[in-house]
Amino acid sequence: MMAWPEALGLMAGALTTTAFVPQVAKTWRTGSAEDFSLPMLAMFVAGVGLWLVYGVLIEAPSVWLANGITGPLALYLLWVKLRRG
Amino acid sequence: MMAWPEALGLMAGALTTTAFVPQVAKTWRTGSAEDFSLPMLAMFVAGVGLWLVYGVLIEAPSVWLANGITGPLALYLLWVKLRRG
Known part of the structure; x- marks a missing residue:
């Protein structure tokens, strides 16, 4: 049986990862990333x-x-920010 | 001496954490979180x-x-999103 902390890590990861799906869908629909800070996205992608x-x-x-x-989802947001400002 | 993976984790954490500082500064200045997806922020805060x-x-x-x-930085973005839409 998986160690329970690892199961918690998988739940945490599932949340912080799937969180980017509605964000990418919204940014794809609106084509706007204006409210995002470019330094934030760049640092976030590097950190991820x-x-x-x-x-x-x-x-x-x-974790991995x-x-x-x-990573790729955040990279998409960075790409839209770089292209659209 | 700290195990080197843990040092890498600290650098990763430093990046993904400090990334929220310019974001909170921008959201504070503009008062707008419109481009953020509410489900994203809610899931992200829970995951964090x-x-x-x-x-x-x-x-x-x-990690901790x-x-x-x-957490508190992302919570601020969620608060602005809830208040301003």
């Missing part, structure tokens, strides 16, 4: 990248899975 | 809360420190 490596290193699937999915 | 508990359970300072700071 490091979290991915960290999760692999400490062999915590909840969550960040492996959040 | 669980990450905080997870970090404490697995005794990973990088990052999420202990990100």
Whole structure:
């Protein structure tokens, strides 16, 4: 049976990861990322990248899975921000 | 000496946490969170809360420190979204 903290990590990751799906859908629909701060998105994407490596290193699937999915979604928001301002 | 993965986790956490500072500053200035998706913010805040508990359970300072700071910052964005739409 999976250690219970890891199960909690998977739930946490599921929430913070799936949270980006309605955001990407809204940004896709509106084409606007104006209210996002560019430094925030750039730092966030870089941080998620490091979290991915960290999760692999400490062999915590909840960490690398969550960040492996959040990364591309956050990257899309950064892309819209860079293109549309 | 701190295990190097944990140092990487601290850097990742520093990035994804400090990323919210320019975002909160921008939202404070503009008073607008229109481009944010409400479900995203709600799920994200809940997920960060669980990450905080997870970090404490697995005794990973990088995880609980990052999420202990990100939580209130993300909560502020959720508050503006709820108040201003």
